[in-house]
Structure formats: C-alpha cells, structure tokens
Amino acid sequence: MERTDWQRLSLNQITTERWSLREAAEGCVRAGISWIGLWRHKVQETGLAESKRILRDTGLKVSSLCRGGMFPAATAAERDRRLDDNRRAVEESAELGTDVLVLVCGPAPDKNIAEARKQVEEAIERLAPFAASHGVKLGIEPLHPMYAAERSVVNTLAQAAAMAERFDPAQVGVDVFHVWWDPDLFGQIERLKGRIFGFHVSDWPVPVPDLLMGRCMMGDGVIDIRRIREAVDAAGYDGPIEVEIFHQGIWDSPGDDVLSLMKTRFLEHV
Amino acid sequence: MERTDWQRLSLNQITTERWSLREAAEGCVRAGISWIGLWRHKVQETGLAESKRILRDTGLKVSSLCRGGMFPAATAAERDRRLDDNRRAVEESAELGTDVLVLVCGPAPDKNIAEARKQVEEAIERLAPFAASHGVKLGIEPLHPMYAAERSVVNTLAQAAAMAERFDPAQVGVDVFHVWWDPDLFGQIERLKGRIFGFHVSDWPVPVPDLLMGRCMMGDGVIDIRRIREAVDAAGYDGPIEVEIFHQGIWDSPGDDVLSLMKTRFLEHV
Numbered sequence: 001m002e003r004t005d006w007q008r009l010s011l012n013q014i015t016t017e018r019w020s021l022r023e024a025a026e027g028c029v030r031a032g033i034s035w036i037g038l039w040r041h042k043v044q045e046t047g048l049a050e051s052k053r054i055l056r057d058t059g060l061k062v063s064s065l066c067r068g069g070m071f072p073a074a075t076a077a078e079r080d081r082r083l084d085d086n087r088r089a090v091e092e093s094a095e096l097g098t099d100v101l102v103l104v105c106g107p108a109p110d111k112n113i114a115e116a117r118k119q120v121e122e123a124i125e126r127l128a129p130f131a132a133s134h135g136v137k138l139g140i141e142p143l144h145p146m147y148a149a150e151r152s153v154v155n156t157l158a159q160a161a162a163m164a165e166r167f168d169p170a171q172v173g174v175d176v177f178h179v180w181w182d183p184d185l186f187g188q189i190e191r192l193k194g195r196i197f198g199f200h201v202s203d204w205p206v207p208v209p210d211l212l213m214g215r216c217m218m219g220d221g222v223i224d225i226r227r228i229r230e231a232v233d234a235a236g237y238d239g240p241i242e243v244e245i246f247h248q249g250i251w252d253s254p255g256d257d258v259l260s261l262m263k264t265r266f267l268e269h270v
Numbered sequence: 271m272e273r274t275d276w277q278r279l280s281l282n283q284i285t286t287e288r289w290s291l292r293e294a295a296e297g298c299v300r301a302g303i304s305w306i307g308l309w310r311h312k313v314q315e316t317g318l319a320e321s322k323r324i325l326r327d328t329g330l331k332v333s334s335l336c337r338g339g340m341f342p343a344a345t346a347a348e349r350d351r352r353l354d355d356n357r358r359a360v361e362e363s364a365e366l367g368t369d370v371l372v373l374v375c376g377p378a379p380d381k382n383i384a385e386a387r388k389q390v391e392e393a394i395e396r397l398a399p400f401a402a403s404h405g406v407k408l409g410i411e412p413l414h415p416m417y418a419a420e421r422s423v424v425n426t427l428a429q430a431a432a433m434a435e436r437f438d439p440a441q442v443g444v445d446v447f448h449v450w451w452d453p454d455l456f457g458q459i460e461r462l463k464g465r466i467f468g469f470h471v472s473d474w475p476v477p478v479p480d481l482l483m484g485r486c487m488m489g490d491g492v493i494d495i496r497r498i499r500e501a502v503d504a505a506g507y508d509g510p511i512e513v514e515i516f517h518q519g520i521w522d523s524p525g526d527d528v529l530s531l532m533k534t535r536f537l538e539h540v
Contacts, residue, residue, distance in 0.1 A: 107476075108492070110492075111492050111493065111494040112494065113450075113451070113492075113494075117453065144415065144416065145414065145415045145416070145451040145452075146414065146415065146416040146478070146481075148450075148451035149451075149474055149476045149478065149491075149492050150476055150477060150478070155451050155452075155453065156453060158453070158454075159453045180383075180418075181383070181415040181418035181419075181425050182415075182425075183387065183425065183426060183428070183429045184428075204419055206377075206419045206420055207420055208416070208419065208420070208481060211416075211478060211480075211481065221419075222378070222380075222381050222383075222419045223381065224381040224382065224383075
C-alpha cells in the first residue's frame, strides 16, 4: 500500500541528536510532524516541567519515552536500585503524556546470559503492576544479537513475545534494524497480534560501518521496510512509526534537512 | 570437565593469517598440535599438490576446509557458476584429506532475504549428492545475524538444523562467536545430536571493536565457552575443535606466541 501522508510519522529525537528537546519539537512543528519520541537524558537536560510546557505549546503527541530497562546486575541491591529508576521512568512517561516506556533490558553482569535473562523477567514482573497503575505499557524491545553483550540480553521477537505474553501490560516493540534478519520474523509478528506497542524504522547499510552508529536512513540499506510495516499493520498496530537513527552523518546534518529527507523516505519506503 | 591435553585442538589457519600454509603446518608441529583447518585462498597460494606434500610431511590431520557457499545470486547463470566453484571446493576437500567443507552460505543480492534463503537451500540440495560421492560433508555454519547482509543469510542454529535435516550429508557447524547469544542455543544443540560436523571457538570481547575483526582469544570475552562445549560433546560431537580468530592484534603477533597462548587458553576455557 502506498503512503500519502505523514500522520503516523514520529521523530525519535535521537535522530536529531544535537537538537535540544525544544529545538526538536519546534522542528517537528515546522515539518508538519505531529509525533515525537523522547529520550530521558534529553528530558532531564531540559527539565520535566519545561518539557511538558514545550509539548503543550507545540501540541506534539509523545509516541514513547526511551528508555527504561538495564535490569540485570551482580547484586540484589543494585537490581533494586535499577528497578527504582524504572519506576521513575514510568512516572515520567505518564507525566509526559505517553503510554509507552521503551525497555532496553540490559546486558549480563558476567558470563551467565541465562541468569541475566531470568533477572530481566523478574524485573518486568515486579515493574508491571506499577506501570499498569500509571497507565503505562512496558515496551520490550528486542535488540539485535550484536548488542547482547553490551545493551540487552533480549535479542529476538520470540523471546520478547514470550515475556509480553506473561506480564501484562508488557508489550513488544518492533524495530526493523534489530529484527530484519530473523528467519522467523513474519511468524513472530503474527504471533504478536495485539501486543505490538510501537514500530521503529531506519535501515541497514552495506557495508555496515559500525556496531552502534551503523544505522542509515530508510532506503539507503537492505531492509525491506515496507513488507515488515505491512506485517506489523496486519498484526493490528496502527500507532505512530518512529524514525530512530544513530548515524554520525545524520547527526552532523542540519535538523530541518534531516526531517525533510525523513518525510520523503517515509512515503517511499515505509 | 577439566581438559588436560590438546588432542582435539585444531588451528584454523585464519588465526595465524600472516603465516603461509607451510609456516602454519610447521608451527603446529612445533606446538604439538595435530589438527589444522585450512582456507582455500591459502591452499591456492601454496598450490594444491604442494599443500598435500606439506600435510604428508608434517603428518597433520585436516579438520576442515573453509569455505564453500556464497550461493545466492541475481541470475541463474551466476548461481550455476557458484555451484561449480563449490564442486571444486568439495574436490579440494577430498584431495586434502578432510571430510568437512565449511559453508558460509552468502548474502542476498537484493532486499529479498527470504528468496536468498530459498536459493541457499536449492544449492545445498544440488550440491549434496556430489559431496556424498566424494565422502565430504557439507558443514552449514550459521553466521551471526550481524553478517546477514554481507556474508550469510543463514543466521541461527534452528535454521541450519532444518536444512541439515533435509539434505544429507549436510551437517551443522557450531561456532561460539556466531551463536552464543541465541536464547534457544542449548535446545538447538540438543536437536543437532549426530549432525554437528565441527566446533569453532574464539570469544566475544566487551566492547566489541569491529564487526569482522571483533573476535578475541578464548577467555578474553564474555562467552561461556566451556558450557557450550559440554553441550556439543553431549550431542555426540567428539572431533577436532578449531580455534578461529579474526583479530588484528593476534594477526600481528608472532605465530608461535599465538599458538602457545591458544594452548593455555584451550585448557582453561574450552
């Protein structure tokens, strides 16, 4: 299905990393984009009250807050501390008017990845009632397996789906960059019917220059984004679609140019 | 189970990338290592006849030949050409006295990864009888998902297992670097009982510096190698264990030092 408007387009503000929250919000308004995905460190930099004012003034809707998570740790005390931080993230999500907190679940503190995965489940189980009472969904985002050692031990849709099925209001986020390679991609998206909280797009360049900063603009890589988007649509997700790109060249470009290109590519490839 | 000898240790010659085949073979003899894993470009550089002489003179056993594969291509003619090249690789394996040809299956020529996976299956189906008639097993090696766009569209043990189950004499290679993150790792190793052709070890450093050259020496990373080795043993594999490390620092070190460290780490971590 061809796309003719930007209604579902959301700027994940990491894509314009040099912009402050105000600059990103005003950039969205200029570009006619009505959604924005926020990052906690950006909110902190601006202040929560001021961030809320900016959102109210611009009329932007918040698609999600990035990020909670980072649950596994070597000691119970440290795990409790992180859980507390996640409770703050849930509160911030509610304050900012979004019902989605994205979880990047965290790496293992040692060589025991199975134990770290258990700790993630325990943390989500403990966090879920608190999130529910704030009207916030916990969006488990499976991260690409190349981040298993440094960012998240949740690395496939199947694994995230199994957790979301156990812990209401946990849901699953689909980010094309993290999951496009999965031989069971479409089967898992179908399984997630009704449990997809968000959809992130970017692309995978060839050759990929770097692990963290390797993403590129939609259309500049090898991911069949439209096919994945149609599957996500078919699984019942009709919410905002965030463009989230970690890429030095994009970060170094003028924000207005990035948003303009992003809009074009969104119509062509998403 | 503690390890007290190096009987199963094999030097995959990419680990000592600067050594010629003769230098690597003589290095193994000096180090008391009785197995070597060869690469086709190294054999070519030395010549097949001369390579065979070196193996006979040193008495080394060949654990595998790297690599066949690279099957998907945009045209049928190009796919046929690649299949021919794989037939040559099967012949070379037999000539060199190894019964294992490692397959790195190749990337997609376009955005259609599902089609490329089908082309891999078709190629293995066509290659299998030829391999069988030469007494050579086709070792499907699932590569880490971060290589899906550039090296192989076979990215999980489950996917490789499904192929090996269909196409005799196809088997599956387990390389800890490629599969350690898999949430279903131990279930799939169990499923592969009797179908594992080889076991490769290295380690995953934190932070990982680079996609291709990111591997490190066993013990310098986060992979629980011994636990995986014990599972592979329990699945009936009792053949050579290749150390295969792409790492600039190791490539730049004197080969004898690398083999010495490799032996120590093999006892400690494998």
